[in-house]
Amino acid sequence: MELVEAIILSVLAASTPLLIAATGELVTERSGVLNLGVEGMMIMGAACGFGAAWLSGSIIVGAIGGMIAGTLMSLIFALMTLGLAVNQVATGLALTILGIGLSGLIGAGFVGERIAPAPHLTIPGLTGIPLVGRIVFGEDAFVYLSLALVVAVWWFLYRTRAGLILRACGDNHVSAHALGYPVLRIRLYAVMFGGACAGLAGAYLPLAYTPFFIPGMTAGRGWIALALTVFASWLPGRLVIGAYLFGAVTILQLHAQALGLGVPSQFMSSLPYLATVIVLVLLSRTRSGGSTAPAALGTVFVPDR
Amino acid sequence: MRKTILAAAAALLLLAGASGDASAADKLKVGFIYLGPVGDLGWTYQHELARQALVKEFGDKIETTFLENVPEGPDAERAIEQLVRAGNKLIFTTSFGYMDPTLKVAKKYPNVHFEHCSGYKRDKNMSTYSARWYQGRYIQGQIAAKMSKSGVLGYIGSFPIPEVVSGINATMLGALSVNPNMKVKIIWVNSWFDPGKEADAAKALLDQGADIITQHTDSPAPMQIVSERGKFAFGQDSEMIKFGPKAQLTSILDTWAPYYIARVKAEMDGTWKESDVWGGLDTKMFEMAPYTNMPDDVKKFAEDTQAALTSGKLQPFKCPVVGQDGKDVECKGGDHLADEQVLSMNYYIKGIDDKLPGK
Numbered sequence: 001m002e003l004v005e006a007i008i009l010s011v012l013a014a015s016t017p018l019l020i021a022a023t024g025e026l027v028t029e030r031s032g033v034l035n036l037g038v039e040g041m042m043i044m045g046a047a048c049g050f051g052a053a054w055l056s057g058s059i060i061v062g063a064i065g066g067m068i069a070g071t072l073m074s075l076i077f078a079l080m081t082l083g084l085a086v087n088q089v090a091t092g093l094a095l096t097i098l099g100i101g102l103s104g105l106i107g108a109g110f111v112g113e114r115i116a117p118a119p120h121l122t123i124p125g126l127t128g129i130p131l132v133g134r135i136v137f138g139e140d141a142f143v144y145l146s147l148a149l150v151v152a153v154w155w156f157l158y159r160t161r162a163g164l165i166l167r168a169c170g171d172n173h174v175s176a177h178a179l180g181y182p183v184l185r186i187r188l189y190a191v192m193f194g195g196a197c198a199g200l201a202g203a204y205l206p207l208a209y210t211p212f213f214i215p216g217m218t219a220g221r222g223w224i225a226l227a228l229t230v231f232a233s234w235l236p237g238r239l240v241i242g243a244y245l246f247g248a249v250t251i252l253q254l255h256a257q258a259l260g261l262g263v264p265s266q267f268m269s270s271l272p273y274l275a276t277v278i279v280l281v282l283l284s285r286t287r288s289g290g291s292t293a294p295a296a297l298g299t300v301f302v303p304d305r
Numbered sequence: 306m307r308k309t310i311l312a313a314a315a316a317l318l319l320l321a322g323a324s325g326d327a328s329a330a331d332k333l334k335v336g337f338i339y340l341g342p343v344g345d346l347g348w349t350y351q352h353e354l355a356r357q358a359l360v361k362e363f364g365d366k367i368e369t370t371f372l373e374n375v376p377e378g379p380d381a382e383r384a385i386e387q388l389v390r391a392g393n394k395l396i397f398t399t400s401f402g403y404m405d406p407t408l409k410v411a412k413k414y415p416n417v418h419f420e421h422c423s424g425y426k427r428d429k430n431m432s433t434y435s436a437r438w439y440q441g442r443y444i445q446g447q448i449a450a451k452m453s454k455s456g457v458l459g460y461i462g463s464f465p466i467p468e469v470v471s472g473i474n475a476t477m478l479g480a481l482s483v484n485p486n487m488k489v490k491i492i493w494v495n496s497w498f499d500p501g502k503e504a505d506a507a508k509a510l511l512d513q514g515a516d517i518i519t520q521h522t523d524s525p526a527p528m529q530i531v532s533e534r535g536k537f538a539f540g541q542d543s544e545m546i547k548f549g550p551k552a553q554l555t556s557i558l559d560t561w562a563p564y565y566i567a568r569v570k571a572e573m574d575g576t577w578k579e580s581d582v583w584g585g586l587d588t589k590m591f592e593m594a595p596y597t598n599m600p601d602d603v604k605k606f607a608e609d610t611q612a613a614l615t616s617g618k619l620q621p622f623k624c625p626v627v628g629q630d631g632k633d634v635e636c637k638g639g640d641h642l643a644d645e646q647v648l649s650m651n652y653y654i655k656g657i658d659d660k661l662p663g664k
Contacts, residue, residue: 006512014505104342111344112547114529210504210526212548215342216374219499254502254509258459258490262660265465265493 005131007255012135012143013209015247017042017201019146021225022232022239023153024197029229030157031190032170032183034298036092037077039222040099041070041195042202047107049203050213054110059118062207063142063200070199071192073099078191082184085300096222104215111213118142118208142204147240149197154236166190170294173301183301198222224272231276233292242276249275333573335359336393337371338384340400340523341498347523347542348497348559349373352399352422355561362566366573377402385410389417395572397565398422400497401466407431418577420568423468425648429579434564437585438468439475439647440614441557441593442519443621444607445539446479448554448596449517450487451603452537459510460491461503461520461527465662469521471650473657475621476519479610481656490515491659500526507531507538517554528552540594555607556594564590583644586615622647627655 021038028035048069053062077095080086118140121127126137157163166186168176173183201221206213224246232238253268337356341349356369370393375384381403388396389410397420398407404424411419411431419431427433449458458480462469473491480487490513492506499522507518507527511534518538520527525548531538532549540546540556564582571577584590593611596604613619624636629652637643653661 003512006508010505010508010512014501104344108344112346114548117533205501210500210529212500212525212529214346214500214524215344216498217500219496219501221501250502251505251509254492254494254506255513257492258506258509258513258515260490260659264662266495266662269493269495 003255005134007251008135009138010251011244011248012139014251015243016143016146017204017209017221018225018228018246019201019240019243020142020149020204021198021201021222022228022243023146023149023236024194024201025225025229026232026234026236026239027153027157027166027197028190028194029297030170030234030294031166031187032173032294032296032299032301033081033187033191033194034088034092035074035077035191035194036089036226037073037095037099038092038194038198038225039218039220040096040103041073041198042099042222042225043103043216043218044069044073044099044106045199045202046205046217047103047110047213047215049199050113050115050206051106051110053203053207054113054115057115059115059141059207062115063203066199066203066207067196068199070195070197070202072195073199074191074195077195078188081300082187082191085302088298088300100216107213107215111215113212115207115211117211140208142200142208145200150236150240157236167294170296173296173299177301177303184303187301198225201225227276230293231280234294242279245279246272246276332366332368333363333395333569334391334393335367335369335569335572336388336391336396337369338375338381338388338396338398338400338403339371339373340375340377340402342373343371345498345523346525346545349399349523351543351559352397352561355565358562359565359569363569363573367569375403379406382406382409385419386413389414394418395420395569395577401468418572427579427581432568432580432582434580434582434584434590435468436559436590437583438557438591439471439621440585441591442472442475443479443614444593444610445519445555445557446476446481446487447483447610448599448603448607449476449519449539450480450483451606452554452599453484453487453517455514455516456484456487457513457515458487458489459507459513459515459518460489461506461510461518461522462491462493463497463522464495465493465651467648467650470653470661471647472521474626474650474654477654477656478621478626485656487656489657489659491657493662494522496522498523500524503527504530511536525549537598546594546597551598553594553597554599555596558592558594560589560592586611587617629653629655629657631655 045066049062049066052065080091081088120138120140123137127133169183169186177183228242231242249272253271339349343353372384375381395418399422401423404426407419407421408426411428421433423435424433494502494506503522504526507530516536518527518531520541525545528538528545528549532552537554538552540553542559546553596607620641622642625633
């Protein structure tokens with residue numbers, strides 16, 4: 001039983017950065033912008049977040065620093081794709097490469113430093129409950145924040161007028177523009193939100209997961225977050241399932257190896273990605289073969305004068 | 306008018322190129338290909354320290370360049386060629402996976418000399434060098450058996466290549482010599498460097514009952530997790546004690562500087578020849594970090610073993626080496642396994658209850 005509790009705790013921690021980054025990307029893509037720069041924004045968030053936390057001594061300052069770094073990177077993206085109508089795919093990829101390199105430069109001065117990791121919640125009496133105590137009442141702030149974020153985004157997209165307008169921009173920006181909505185400005189806010197989430201997700205890694213900074217520490221998680229957004233059919237509820245599924249398979253394959261189950265490790269390493277692809281195939285079969293992407297995703301919008 | 310300008314531009318370029326060559330002929334250009342970031346505080350960091358030692362030793366007489374984060378595989382070939390075309394005459398490729406790309410480029414440029422780390426393919430202008438880390442692993446295995454309360458060692462492996470497998474076997478041979486009931490749990494992360502995954506692997510091993518962790522991956526993440534949980538671990542490649550002041554028992558420290566200085570000197574003297582250096586504790590290609598966080602009698606035991614390994618009195622792969630199937634491995638090196646046998650080891654010894662991936 002202790003092992004099950006330990007596994008669930010590890011899964012929650014591993015899935016949290018994916019969930020936060022994917023939630024931000026979901027909002028961005030719902031507004032019609034395909035932001036492939038998530039990995040670059042995440043790692044910039046990691047570098048700047050760690051730097052801010054180390055310099056200030058506070059995890060909260062670090063988290064805010066990470067969010068600001070991600071937002072600034074996304075502003076570059078917004079300037080290019082929304083202001084100058086540059087191809088979104090190319091810009092996103094360029095930003096990823098820029099982010100990875102720039103974070104290495106910024107973070108070089110912090111390599112080798114350690115900080116105290118984000119504290120875990122402890123409620124006397126509740127946290128001590130065997131099996132569920134630590135899972136429900138003993139997580140660090142980022143885990144609770146990630147779940148609150150998903151609920152907030154769901155409520156925003158489906159229960160507010162602003163969310164409806166944002167979805168309209170993503171489904172048919174020409175009609176939205178004809179109705180008088182400021183499509184570019186809405187997309188700008190969505191891109192900034194996505195960048196902030198990516199930065200926060202990146203900051204989670206050196207602030208709570210492995211409390212040091214090393215260049216390249218996101219190791220491709222941004223790409224996984226992108227895949228999760230598609231996997232979730234752009235629905236926040238499915239996003240939670242996808243993120244935890246991916247995290248679970250990642251952690252379980254390590255445990256399976258340690259238990260000596262004898263399955264080749266290379267196959268186990270590929271399981272999370274395999275599971276994602278299988279679920280994607282199953283999902284697309286139930287949707288009458290069509291894609292559920294926002295119809296205007298990735299198309300550049302230039303308002304006619 | 307345009308033709309004149311073009312001609313002048315071409316002449317200028319030629320002049321610049323020629324003058325560039327002239328100044329380059331004075332300095333020896335040495336290039337390095339790194340697998341990870343120089344800030345990994347592990348494998349690449351130690352190579353970088355050696356490169357800095359080179360700069361200190363030779364000052365103005367050499368000019369060094371390095372490319373970091375070069376992935377193993379086809380792209381490595383492009384990176385190595387880039388160094389060749391930039392005028393580097395001696396190139397160090399610092400990872401096993403660069404073996405075939407280095408060989409390919411070596412065949413194309415017979416006048417450039419290549420040094421490949423931890424591989425086994427050579428050519429007239431391509432040497433190999435490595436360190437007998439399995440000696441250090443044997444010591445670590447003994448320490449682990451003495452320090453472990455649960456009798457389970459956790460091993461974080463990168464890829465199931467002979468170098469890593471022989472490391473696991475050497476560790477267990479050391480552990481079993483102290484505690485014949487020692488067990489090991491092995492996780493392969495299929496990467497040399499992935500701090501998040503290494504941390505997850507360390508957590509999984511600790512959750513499953515291991516209380517000493519050793520790694521063949523390059524980041525300090527496992528040491529940090531172990532330190533948080535109050536257990537012990539061995540660092541890898543460099544001193545990871547900063548990340549686990551009360552957790553690190555020792556670490557295998559790669560010390561490439563003496564070898565690099567010797568090779569650059571040979572290149573400058575014109576005496577560089579293809580060679581294969583596999584140095585052990587006696588040649589100081591690697592060292593053991595100070596033995597910390599252990600009782601004095603364990604420390605003395607480790608130091609005695611180290612002395613015996615250095616002098617050659619003790620051989621980690623002393624025959625008979627018994628494989629997992631219970632049969633003795635054929636002994637080709639006298640009283641211990643021959644070098645080629647260790648370099649191509651692709652089986653577990655008896656006492657490891659796990660299956661090697663790919664068998």
